[in-house]
Amino acid sequence: MKRILIIEDDTKIAAALAIRLEAAGYAALTAADGLAGLKLALERNPDLILMDIWMPVGIGFSVAQRLHSLGLSGVPIIFITASKIKGLRKTAEKLGAVAFFEKPYDSEQLLAAIRQGLKSNSADQKSDFPVNAMA
Amino acid sequence: MRPPERLLLLEDNECDAEMLRRSIRAEWPSCDLVRVSNKSGFEAALNEHNFDLILSDYMVPGFPGPIALALALERCPEVPFLFISGAIGDEVAVESLKAGATDYVLKDRLAKLVPSIRRGLNEAEERARRRQVEEELRRSEEQCRDLLENATDLIQSVAPDGSLLYVNPAWRHKLEYTEGEVARLTIFDVLHPEYHEAWRDRFENAKPDQACRWEGIFLSKYGSHLYVEGNTSFRYMNGNLAAIRGIFHDVTERKLALIALKRSVRQYEALVNSVDGIVWQADLSNLRFTFVSQQAERLLGYPVKCWLEDSDFWQKHLHPDDREKTLNLCRQITSERPYGSLEYRMLAADGGVVWLRDIVSLRNEEKESAQIQGIMINITARKQAEAARRDVQAKLERTNKVLSERNQEIQNFYHTLSHELKTPLTSAREFISITLDGLAGPINDTQREYLGIAKESCDQLRACVNDLLDATRLETNKLALELKPVAISALVHRVLASMGWMAAEKKIVLRHEIETEMPEVALDEHRITQVLTNLLSNAIKHTPESGTIVITARESPERSELLEISVRDTGCGIPKEEQERIFDRLYQIKAGDATTEQGVGLGLYLCRELVQLHGGNIWVESEPGKGSTFCFVLPKAQHLLRTNVLVIDDDPDMLDMLRQLLIAEQYNVRVARDGQEGMAEIRRQAPDLVVLDLAMPELNGAATLKEIRKDWGQIPVILHTAFADGELMKQALASSPFTLLAKPCSPEQIVETVRNVQRSGDTEIWKRNHHGLQRLPLN
Numbered sequence: 032m033k034r035i036l037i038i039e040d041d042t043k044i045a046a047a048l049a050i051r052l053e054a055a056g057y058a059a060l061t062a063a064d065g066l067a068g069l070k071l072a073l074e075r076n077p078d079l080i081l082m083d084i085w086m087p088v089g090i091g092f093s094v095a096q097r098l099h100s101l102g103l104s105g106v107p108i109i110f111i112t113a114s115k116i117k118g119l120r121k122t123a124e125k126l127g128a129v130a131f132f133e134k135p136y137d138s139e140q141l142l143a144a145i146r147q148g149l150k151s152n153s154a155d156q157k158s159d160f161p162v163n164a165m166a
Numbered sequence: 167m168r169p170p171e172r173l174l175l176l177e178d179n180e181c182d183a184e185m186l187r188r189s190i191r192a193e194w195p196s197c198d199l200v201r202v203s204n205k206s207g208f209e210a211a212l213n214e215h216n217f218d219l220i221l222s223d224y225m226v227p228g229f230p231g232p233i234a235l236a237l238a239l240e241r242c243p244e245v246p247f248l249f250i251s252g253a254i255g256d257e258v259a260v261e262s263l264k265a266g267a268t269d270y271v272l273k274d275r276l277a278k279l280v281p282s283i284r285r286g287l288n289e290a291e292e293r294a295r296r297r298q299v300e301e302e303l304r305r306s307e308e309q310c311r312d313l314l315e316n317a318t319d320l321i322q323s324v325a326p327d328g329s330l331l332y333v334n335p336a337w338r339h340k341l342e343y344t345e346g347e348v349a350r351l352t353i354f355d356v357l358h359p360e361y362h363e364a365w366r367d368r369f370e371n372a373k374p375d376q377a378c379r380w381e382g383i384f385l386s387k388y389g390s391h392l393y394v395e396g397n398t399s400f401r402y403m404n405g406n407l408a409a410i411r412g413i414f415h416d417v418t419e420r421k422l423a424l425i426a427l428k429r430s431v432r433q434y435e436a437l438v439n440s441v442d443g444i445v446w447q448a449d450l451s452n453l454r455f456t457f458v459s460q461q462a463e464r465l466l467g468y469p470v471k472c473w474l475e476d477s478d479f480w481q482k483h484l485h486p487d488d489r490e491k492t493l494n495l496c497r498q499i500t501s502e503r504p505y506g507s508l509e510y511r512m513l514a515a516d517g518g519v520v521w522l523r524d525i526v527s528l529r530n531e532e533k534e535s536a537q538i539q540g541i542m543i544n545i546t547a548r549k550q551a552e553a554a555r556r557d558v559q560a561k562l563e564r565t566n567k568v569l570s571e572r573n574q575e576i577q578n579f580y581h582t583l584s585h586e587l588k589t590p591l592t593s594a595r596e597f598i599s600i601t602l603d604g605l606a607g608p609i610n611d612t613q614r615e616y617l618g619i620a621k622e623s624c625d626q627l628r629a630c631v632n633d634l635l636d637a638t639r640l641e642t643n644k645l646a647l648e649l650k651p652v653a654i655s656a657l658v659h660r661v662l663a664s665m666g667w668m669a670a671e672k673k674i675v676l677r678h679e680i681e682t683e684m685p686e687v688a689l690d691e692h693r694i695t696q697v698l699t700n701l702l703s704n705a706i707k708h709t710p711e712s713g714t715i716v717i718t719a720r721e722s723p724e725r726s727e728l729l730e731i732s733v734r735d736t737g738c739g740i741p742k743e744e745q746e747r748i749f750d751r752l753y754q755i756k757a758g759d760a761t762t763e764q765g766v767g768l769g770l771y772l773c774r775e776l777v778q779l780h781g782g783n784i785w786v787e788s789e790p791g792k793g794s795t796f797c798f799v800l801p802k803a804q805h806l807l808r809t810n811v812l813v814i815d816d817d818p819d820m821l822d823m824l825r826q827l828l829i830a831e832q833y834n835v836r837v838a839r840d841g842q843e844g845m846a847e848i849r850r851q852a853p854d855l856v857v858l859d860l861a862m863p864e865l866n867g868a869a870t871l872k873e874i875r876k877d878w879g880q881i882p883v884i885l886h887t888a889f890a891d892g893e894l895m896k897q898a899l900a901s902s903p904f905t906l907l908a909k910p911c912s913p914e915q916i917v918e919t920v921r922n923v924q925r926s927g928d929t930e931i932w933k934r935n936h937h938g939l940q941r942l943p944l945n
Contacts, residue, residue: 047600054603
């Protein structure tokens with residue numbers, strides 16, 4: 032069973048995501064801020080990370096950078112954000128994220144992107160950069 | 167009487183001759199007596215011409231005495247002639263004396279000979295003397311006459327009654343009278359009336375030995391003025407005034423020159439005093455004023471004499487803050503730099519301050535007497551206007567700053583708001599989704615229906631939040647398009663596919679008429695999708711069940727460079743008076759269907775703004791009760807992929823020339839007439855390249871460049887200037903890099919420079935980094 036780490040400060044969204052992922056057959060791990068997420072990532076070595084960008088402790092981008100420096104650069108990352116600030120998507124792309132979603136997200140599209148991300152991770156190849164069309 | 171030296175004797179009788187000689191020798195022993203005895207001898211002797219006296223016998227045979235006398239009178243009339251005769255009647259004697267003989271002596275009374283000779287010689291001497299006196303008198307008179315007649319001065323003698331006793335020819339000539347006319351004139355005929363009284367006075371109060379100077383005007387016969395100056399004096403005879411003498415010099419030319427000079431001085435003064443500025447002169451060495459025009463008094467309130475009498479007047483009345491600087495500038499005026507232009511303040515008499523512009527030049531380059539001159543022009547009004555304008559500008563800048571800060575605050579607020587709204591919205595929508603999907607256990611159909619409504623409401627709420635954010639971005643100019651080539655037909659099909667179910671729910675017939683052969687155009691796919699979705703969803707909303715909606719996409723029939731997309735419905739239509747307002751922000755149709763109205767009314771406003779951002783336009787054609795057609799056009803987009811050039815130049819001709827030139831070279835060109843306008847244009851939409859004139863009034867090229875660098879970073883700039891080594895250029899260099907384009911240059915050079923800058927990649931880098939435009943080539 033693939034492990035997916037959810038780093039999301041809004042516990043309700045984190046819970047919704049966990050329900051979705053478990054229903055889709057994944058093991059979901061949740062962390063409420065960047066640092067906790069980072070710790071969990073090191074302990075549990077997830078197959079994919081689903082991460083908010085604006086969080087109280089450790090914003091998503093810096094978590095992604097530190098994962099790289101901690102040797103976890105192979106883990107696909109999908110960012111989900113409620114922010115519409117320009118340039119976030121580009122930054123995400125630069126940091127090697129496999130997908131970028133704006134909240135509210137379409138759960139089917141998200142699950143598709145997760146499937147895609149896990150596939151590319153196992154096949155060790157990069158694919159398209161899925162983004163949600165609902166923003 | 168001097169003794170006779172040589173006498174001529176005509177005597178044919180030897181004896182008589184001897185007798186006479188003795189008589190004469192007895193009296194004058196050294197006297198030479200030349201005797202001739204006939205006519206030929208007499209004539210020969212007369213030719214010698216050096217006899218003191220002639221003695222002649224009256225009865226020389228063949229040569230009678232009267233003939234000898236006549237001969238002698240003819241040849242030498244001044245020599246006394248004495249007849250000697252043996253017998254001579256009284257009658258003959260008288261005849262002889264009448265004919266010119268001096269005397270006669272009878273031979274028998276020779277005692278009378280010597281006294282006779284003596285008398286004759288005396289008379290001759292007397293005659294000679296008289297002749298000499300007469301001769302001298304004549305010569306003197308001639309000289310006098312010559313003086314009078316040929317003098318160039320006017321000489322006159324006037325009788326006490328005013329009649330002219332004498333005038334010389336020069337007088338007549340100058341006053342154009344003939345001699346005959348002069349005789350009938352009086353002095354008052356030629357004297358200018360202005361002087362009549364003075365002359366009458368002069369006649370009445372004449373005093374001897376009183377010569378006086380007079381200058382005045384004579385009138386010629388034809389009335390022309392003759393200016394004269396000279397002296398008059400009085401002539402008295404027997405104690406009575408006989409005449410007034412006058413001798414005058416014609417000074418008409420000099421007088422006229424003087425009058426002309428005075429007139430020209432008056433003109434010059436009038437000119438200098440009428441100049442709207444203080445015309446002045448001063449010594450360079452000590453800045454003492456030697457002349458100021460009347461305007462000085464009007465402008466500053468001090469009498470002109472204050473300027474001239476007080477040697478430090480000007481320096482003392484300079485505004486203390488300007489004094490040092492102004493005096494320094496004055497000292498810099500030398501023969502090498504003989505001109506200067508200063509601006510300074512002076513303290514006016516009324517306590518006010520007057521701004522002057524002083525244009526100064528060196529007048530005389532010789533050191534000792536060097537003078538400076540100039541004109542001070544009152545520029546107080548201009549300076550006040552400038553200060554007022556600076557104040558207004560500063561205020562505007564402050565206001566702008568506040569506004570832009572507020573803009574940022576608003577933007578930040580909306581971002582936060584959006585974030586805060588979307589987070590709970592996301593979880594609400596997601597849990598509804600999860601429940602709907604059965605992840606929370608089975609649900610019945612009613613529950614499914616209700617949850618569907620709740621989910622749809624979440625989506626509406628999300629759309630509202632997004633619209634709000636877009637509107638805020640548009641208003642704060644933060645919305646940038648991401649352009650790339652898009653096949654418009656595919657875009658329309660995608661929108662139709664995603665909206666089809668909504669139409670189907672209301673049993674609306676959704677048709678499309680899409681031209682197949684349409685080129686790809688550069689546009690922001692997401693934004694145009696948003697526009698079309700919005701129009702279509704409005705149409706569906708306002709079309710009753712079983713209505714029809716037709717979407718067309720085609721090349722504009724009027725303008726082939728445009729694509730036209732329209733959404734036609736058979737809805738309720740929009741009243742004429744509303745049609746123009748429906749695109750306004752926050753406009754809601756008051757159609758009584760507010761209950762079914764969705765959204766916050768930003769939809770059409772966003773559509774219009776987004777279409778216009780693409781360089782297109784949107785409008786509505788509608789008839790209430792029949793339906794509406796919303797139509798928008800987009801440029802076929804090439805120009806959106808062109809390089810945007812902003813030309814800033816204060817010379818309208820140059821501006822127009824550059825515009826035409828660059829448009830012809832397929833650039834998008836915008837123009838601005840000065841730095842301020844240029845900055846406003848840049849703020850409106852940042853160009854890919856700026857062509858900037860260096861020398862402009864107000865915000866010049868260097869200052870504009872500095873502004874650009876400050877706010878906009880490295881936009882490629884071409885500096886267009888004729889002064890590649892001037893002060894402005896130095897300032898501009900501080901804001902480098904830029905490309906220099908030296909004036910004058912040919913159109914080819916301009917185009918080439920723009921191309922080079924564009925090719926160098928500067929513009930591409932700039933665009934990627936700052937423009938937010940993704941520019942992909944159209945194939």
